[in-house]
Amino acid sequence: MTLTSSPGSSSVVGAAEPDDTQRVAMYRQMVLIRTFEEALLRDYHADKSPVWDIGAGLIPGEMHLAAGQEPVAVGICDHLTTDDAVTATHRPHHLAIAHGMDLRKLAAEIFGRETGLGKGRGGHMHLFDPATHFSCSGIIAEGYPPALGQAFAFLRRGTDRIAVAVTGEGAANQGAFHETLNLAALWKLPVVFVVEDNDWGISVPRSASTSVPSNAERAAAYGMPGERVEDNAVEAVWQAAGRAVDRARNGGGPSLIEVHTLRLWGHFEGDAQGYRTDLEGIADRDPITTYEVSLRTAGVLDDAGVAAAKADALAAVDDAIAFAKDSPIPDPAQATAYAFTDTEVRA
Amino acid sequence: MTATETSQGAAPTTTRRLTTAKAMSEGIAQEMAANPEVFYLGEDVGAYGGIFGSTGGLLDQFGPQRVIDTPISETAFIGLAVGAATEGMRPIAELMFVDFMGVCLDQIYNHMAKIHYESGGNVKVPMVLTTAVGGGYSDAAQHSQCLWGLFAHLPGMKVVVPSTPYDAKGLMISAIRDDNPVVYMFHKGVMGLPWMAKNPRATDVVPEEAYEVPIGKARIARPGTDCTVVTISLSVHHATDVADRLAADGVADAEVIDLRSLVPLDRESIWESVARTGRLVVVDEDYLSFGMSGEVVATVTDRDPSVLRAPVQRVAVPDVPIPYARGLEHAVLPNAGRIEAAIRAVVGA
Numbered sequence: 001m002t003l004t005s006s007p008g009s010s011s012v013v014g015a016a017e018p019d020d021t022q023r024v025a026m027y028r029q030m031v032l033i034r035t036f037e038e039a040l041l042r043d044y045h046a047d048k049s050p051v052w053d054i055g056a057g058l059i060p061g062e063m064h065l066a067a068g069q070e071p072v073a074v075g076i077c078d079h080l081t082t083d084d085a086v087t088a089t090h091r092p093h094h095l096a097i098a099h100g101m102d103l104r105k106l107a108a109e110i111f112g113r114e115t116g117l118g119k120g121r122g123g124h125m126h127l128f129d130p131a132t133h134f135s136c137s138g139i140i141a142e143g144y145p146p147a148l149g150q151a152f153a154f155l156r157r158g159t160d161r162i163a164v165a166v167t168g169e170g171a172a173n174q175g176a177f178h179e180t181l182n183l184a185a186l187w188k189l190p191v192v193f194v195v196e197d198n199d200w201g202i203s204v205p206r207s208a209s210t211s212v213p214s215n216a217e218r219a220a221a222y223g224m225p226g227e228r229v230e231d232n233a234v235e236a237v238w239q240a241a242g243r244a245v246d247r248a249r250n251g252g253g254p255s256l257i258e259v260h261t262l263r264l265w266g267h268f269e270g271d272a273q274g275y276r277t278d279l280e281g282i283a284d285r286d287p288i289t290t291y292e293v294s295l296r297t298a299g300v301l302d303d304a305g306v307a308a309a310k311a312d313a314l315a316a317v318d319d320a321i322a323f324a325k326d327s328p329i330p331d332p333a334q335a336t337a338y339a340f341t342d343t344e345v346r347a
Numbered sequence: 348m349t350a351t352e353t354s355q356g357a358a359p360t361t362t363r364r365l366t367t368a369k370a371m372s373e374g375i376a377q378e379m380a381a382n383p384e385v386f387y388l389g390e391d392v393g394a395y396g397g398i399f400g401s402t403g404g405l406l407d408q409f410g411p412q413r414v415i416d417t418p419i420s421e422t423a424f425i426g427l428a429v430g431a432a433t434e435g436m437r438p439i440a441e442l443m444f445v446d447f448m449g450v451c452l453d454q455i456y457n458h459m460a461k462i463h464y465e466s467g468g469n470v471k472v473p474m475v476l477t478t479a480v481g482g483g484y485s486d487a488a489q490h491s492q493c494l495w496g497l498f499a500h501l502p503g504m505k506v507v508v509p510s511t512p513y514d515a516k517g518l519m520i521s522a523i524r525d526d527n528p529v530v531y532m533f534h535k536g537v538m539g540l541p542w543m544a545k546n547p548r549a550t551d552v553v554p555e556e557a558y559e560v561p562i563g564k565a566r567i568a569r570p571g572t573d574c575t576v577v578t579i580s581l582s583v584h585h586a587t588d589v590a591d592r593l594a595a596d597g598v599a600d601a602e603v604i605d606l607r608s609l610v611p612l613d614r615e616s617i618w619e620s621v622a623r624t625g626r627l628v629v630v631d632e633d634y635l636s637f638g639m640s641g642e643v644v645a646t647v648t649d650r651d652p653s654v655l656r657a658p659v660q661r662v663a664v665p666d667v668p669i670p671y672a673r674g675l676e677h678a679v680l681p682n683a684g685r686i687e688a689a690i691r692a693v694v695g696a
Contacts, residue, residue, distance in 0.1 A: 085430075085434075087430075116467070117466065117467070117469070118465050118466045118467040118469070119467030119468070120467070121464055121465055121466075121467050122465035122466060122467065123465075126461075126465040126466075128433075128462060128465060128466035128469060128470045129469075130466075130469055130470055133434075135433070135462070135470075137457070137458065139453055139457055142422075142426070142453050142454065142457065142458065144426070145422055145423050145424075145425070145426020145427060145429070145430070145454055145458075146426050146427070146429045146430030146433065146454075146458060147430055148423060148424075148426060148427040148430055149426065149427040149428055149429055149430020149431035149432065149433070149434070149436075149438070150430040150431070150433065150434050151430075152427055152430070152431050152436075153430070153431045153434035153435070153436050154434070156436070163430075175422060175450075176422045176423070176426070176453070176454075179418075179420035179422050179423035180422075180423050180426070182418060182420060182423070183417070183418060183420055183423040183424065183427065186418065337468075338463060338464045338466075338467055338468040339463070339464050339502055339503055340463070340503070340505070340527045341463065341468070341471060341526040341527055342526065342527070343505070343527070343563070343611050345502070
């Protein structure tokens with residue numbers, strides 16, 4: 001594990017190790033996320049053949065899965081409650097689940113059903129959950145600015161709630177990223193900024209997009225602490241996130257964490273990944289397998305524990321997927337509903 | 348449903364006269380005093396009081412925690428307003444010139460305007476985006492546009508455009524109280540600024556108490572029988588001036604409708620008037636093509652084109668950038684001469 005800090009780093013608090021109960025809980029959470037996305041994968045591809053049509057099937061549209069990036073979501077969200085806000089990207093499921101979103105409502109939205117979070121109006125890139133203060137933006141880096149406002153509201157109301165804004169390494173080259181960091185630091189807002197560096201902006205490698213070796217260095221430009229977590233390991237993320245979350249909750253202002261994570265699958269389902277030069281042996285880099293081995297070695301997890309984690313995850317996921325499939329499809333006559341709270345839009 | 352047939356929606360309780368700018372800031376102040384969740388942020392809205400006078404006096408009254416000068420980071424601070432609104436606050440964010448929307452439109456049309464729909468109605472975004480529009484003072488191509496047609500075209504935001512002090516206050520109060528995002532577009536030429544040519548109607552009677560002007564309701568700025576002039580913002584005053592003169596000269600008695608809102612659009616009032624007069628002129632300080640003027644015409648022709656007794660006349664900005672030189676600029680703006688020619692053409696005078 002390598003932790004590097006930018007010159008802007010301030011005092012470190014809350015860097016304790018997770019206890020064994022937390023370790024097992026984080027493992028189980030990662031298994032749940034992976035199990036959910038594997039189920040999506042099956043249903044997504046089940047009815048798009050023999051002629052591939054991205055808009056066909058029970059799950060239509062682009063599908064960006066987060067397999068390999070579970071340590072980021074779980075390592076951060078373990079420090080949060082559902083009173084804290086999380087803003088995510090076009091690749092949001094791992095964060096949504098780790099932050100405690102109702103699996104049934106999540107699945108139903110992905111299946112485009114009336115019982116989904118957005119009643120089938122949003123889709124998998126546009127998840128908005130008032131119960132967990134979770135939101136997404138499908139536009140690169142543009143989920144960052146609204147997190148400022150959530151943090152602003154939490155601060156104004158005298159709470160210690162925080163906002164966590166997550167984006168990818170490609171987004172760190174967008175103007176919205178830099179405007180947001182400046183304003184957060186200027187107003188000392190309780191935000192934790194997270195960059196998921198999965199090495200690839202669709203097909204463009206990080207080396208072709210980013211002028212610095214670590215986006216954590218960019219934190220120094222805004223006078224906030226920056227930290228890069230080089231290992232795609234949930235406990236490494238957990239420790240860095242603990243420091244940043246404590247800082248935000250205790251009036252220390254924003255921090256930036258970059259995690260060098262892994263996009264195990266394609267940018268979207270159907271991506272042949274001909275551009276990938278790092279696929280050889282990629283299965284050996286699966287962070288859930290790695291963590292399972294380390295917990296077994298430490299004597300924290302055994303066969304029964306692993307089996308239970310997988311069985312419990314499968315039961316929860318099966319229930320959510322069944323709920324989604326059994327839920328009503330939105331009435332096409334209601335396509336213009338919800339544009340406004342009080343004003344009808346002509347069809 | 349027809350448009351309110353007075354220049355004001357309620358009987359004034361005072362003869363006190365305010366500029367549009369003062370009326371707007373008074374509406375903001377009254378809502379801020381009534382609701383601690385309301386705050387105002389933008390560039391130069393504090394000590395300066397807004398480049399076009401939108402926030403005069405607010406900093407003194409409410410302090411820098413609620414009247415907040417921002418960095419020149421429109422994406423960040425408009426996005427901040429969006430996020431605060433989703434948590435139940437009622438932010439008012441000012442985009443200094445509407446022409447600057449290019450640096451922050453994503454937060455406006457992909458976030459502010461879409462979250463309620465994408466969430467299936469579960470997340471509200473009760474915020475106001477204020478912005479200055481319009482030309483006529485040689486600020487040229489990047490500081491003189493109206494662009495309300497663009498905001499009205501993009502779904503999910505209400506769009507209000509006051510032309511009078513009374514409406515400026517009432518529409519502001521309605522906008523702040525609205526649970527939807529509202530874009531509040533104020534023309535620099537109606538604000539009554541001491542450093543810019545102004546129409547006498549930029550100062551008028553404004554009640555002291557808080558009141559709402561309903562969003563989505565047009566008003567008849569000048570009743571008439573021979574033709575209908577549908578317009579908005581500063582052009583309401585130009586059209587009314589021309590109509591008064593043409594009536595006095597015995598040329599035509601034109602009815603002038605001030606739309607006041609583009610979203611929702613008061614199609615009934617447009618229809619009711621045009622069905623009565625049979626002749627339509629649309630005056631729009633936005634670009635000619637694909638905008639408000641076409642939408643107003645379609646509102647009539649979608650319903651029954653046979654009510655039109657003459658071809659429609661549209662007076663708008665040709666599809667070119669707003670020029671700098673005074674003569675060039677006034678050649679493209681909907682000035683009195685162009686409006687008069689359109690009315691004469693439509694009534695056959």
